[in-house]
Every structure is written in structure tokens, then in C-alpha cells.
Amino acid sequence: DIAASLDQMASRIDAQRLELENAKLNAEKANAAKNYFLHHMSHEIQTPLTALLGFIDLIKETGLNSEASLYLRTMETSASTLSDLINDLLETSRLEAGTVTPVPQAFCLNTIIQSLLDTLLPRARDKGLSLKITCSDDEPIWLDSDPRIFRQILVNLIGNAIQYTEKGTINISIEPVVVADDETDLTITVSDTGIGISEKDIPRIFNRFFRSNDPNVRRQKGAGIGLTTCMSIARLINGSLDVESTLGVGSSFTFRVLVPSSIPEREYDFSALSMQQQESLLILLVEHTPVS
Numbered sequence: 001d002i003a004a005s006l007d008q009m010a011s012r013i014d015a016q017r018l019e020l021e022n023a024k025l026n027a028e029k030a031n032a033a034k035n036y037f038l039h040h041m042s043h044e045i046q047t048p049l050t051a052l053l054g055f056i057d058l059i060k061e062t063g064l065n066s067e068a069s070l071y072l073r074t075m076e077t078s079a080s081t082l083s084d085l086i087n088d089l090l091e092t093s094r095l096e097a098g099t100v101t102p103v104p105q106a107f108c109l110n111t112i113i114q115s116l117l118d119t120l121l122p123r124a125r126d127k128g129l130s131l132k133i134t135c136s137d138d139e140p141i142w143l144d145s146d147p148r149i150f151r152q153i154l155v156n157l158i159g160n161a162i163q164y165t166e167k168g169t170i171n172i173s174i175e176p177v178v179v180a181d182d183e184t185d186l187t188i189t190v191s192d193t194g195i196g197i198s199e200k201d202i203p204r205i206f207n208r209f210f211r212s213n214d215p216n217v218r219r220q221k222g223a224g225i226g227l228t229t230c231m232s233i234a235r236l237i238n239g240s241l242d243v244e245s246t247l248g249v250g251s252s253f254t255f256r257v258l259v260p261s262s263i264p265e266r267e268y269d270f271s272a273l274s275m276q277q278q279e280s281l282l283i284l285l286v287e288h289t290p291v292s
Contacts, residue, residue, distance in 0.1 A: 046083065046086050049086070053083065084226075091233075092229055102146040104145050106262035108142055113154065120155070127166065131170050133174070137174075143259050143261060152229070153255055164195050173189040173190075183259070184258070184260075186258075187255070187256050188254070196245045196250055197243070197245035199247070239256060
């Protein structure tokens, strides 16, 4: 009787194990199908959306009256928001599928920051915000890593700071510390004077699809995946992302990473990257031209 009971128990355990294995396999197939759908549909939607944004830029140059200009700005804001959401969804699906692999190359951080701020400046100017950039080193910052990761993290952090700030200043602090001949301990902090984050929401701010119930946050567009994506890709290069915030005062997001240093392949003439600020304007951070 004991032997028979043990055999029955073993049979039930085997059946349960097989059931769990089949459930796991089905879940993996469903997840792969979801990622495939997101990846391909994101590309299909992004193509006409990019064309739409391009034509909006062209229409802005045709001398519209004030009412038509207002409608066009609303179209542009909505299309840009949709474009950002699609990009975040696409990146999320790639991260889940494990297809995001850093591709190191030599690049200048100054150039990336300038390019991003040139793109984001109109949003800040429309809201009357000031942008302030400080750096502890006047020399150009050359790194050997994946510039796409740095660009995506910074565009999310700076974009969020502009989105959730109605008045005041966006501060971007850059602190590169050379810890060896071939490594740079880099800290970038983006601070704002916006609505801030409540103490109870801070531990969940990097959770996927998390959206605070604060009415000031709910008024803003977003799906709650941008910061999650930033944290995931920061970890791909052994970086970290932290936040400090006070509700009603503002927030500070800090990106830290120890990254290999690099040197330019050819000589460049750079202006210094030091503290620069103008009300609702941005001074060029870095100009570079090859020196023959």
C-alpha cells in the first residue's frame, strides 16, 4: 500500500511538472508573439507619423494666421507625444526580447547634449522655462560606450523635467571624474522646479506603467514606461539611475556610470563647456570643426 501511494504521488508530481512546463512554454510563445507584434507595428505606425511631423514643420513656414498656428501646435504636440510613446513601446519590446546590446564607439558627450537641447529647446521656450548647464570640466568629454543609450536616457530625463515643470529652471549638471587613464566616473543630474513626486510614489517611480494618482501628474500625457526603459538600458552599461524629490518643490534624477574614456580620432576645436544660462534660451555648448 505504501509503495502504491508513493507511485501515485510520483505520478501526480510528474503530471504537475509537465503541466507547469507546458504553461511556461505557452507563456514564452505568447510573450514572443507580443514582442513581434509590438516591434513590427511600431515601425508601421512610426513611418507615416514621421512624415506627418515633417509636413507639420513645413506648414509652420507658410505664414499661418494665429488661429491656424494654434491648431498646428496642438497637432504637433499630439504627434510628438504619440511618437515618443511608440519609441518607448518599441524599446520595451526589444528589452524584453533581450535584443538590445550596447555597441561601444568613441563619441563626445558634449555634442550629444547640445543636439538634445537643440531639439528640446522649443518645448522649454514655449513654457517660459530657463535651461542651465554646468560642468566641472571645461574639456570635451570623450567616452567609449554606446551613444544611443546616453542619448535615450538624457532625452527622457530632460523631456520629463520640461513636461512636469510649469515655471522656473531646468538644471543639467555634468561631473566627469577621470579615475584612471582609461576610465571616467560620470555623473549627470537633471533637476527641475516642477511638481515633484510624493514620498509614497518614489519607490515605485521606475516601475513599468506606474502613473501617480496625483492630479497634477494625471493631467500630463504619458504611459509610465519612459523611466523604466531608462533604468533598464542604464543597467546594460552597468550604470544606475536614482531620484530625489519633494512634492511641490521639484525633482532631481541622477545617472551614474563608470565608462571607458576615449580620445578623438582627429583633432577638434572645442569651446568650453562651463556654466551657461539664459532665460528661455540656450547658448551653444560646443562647437567643433575638424582641424586640417
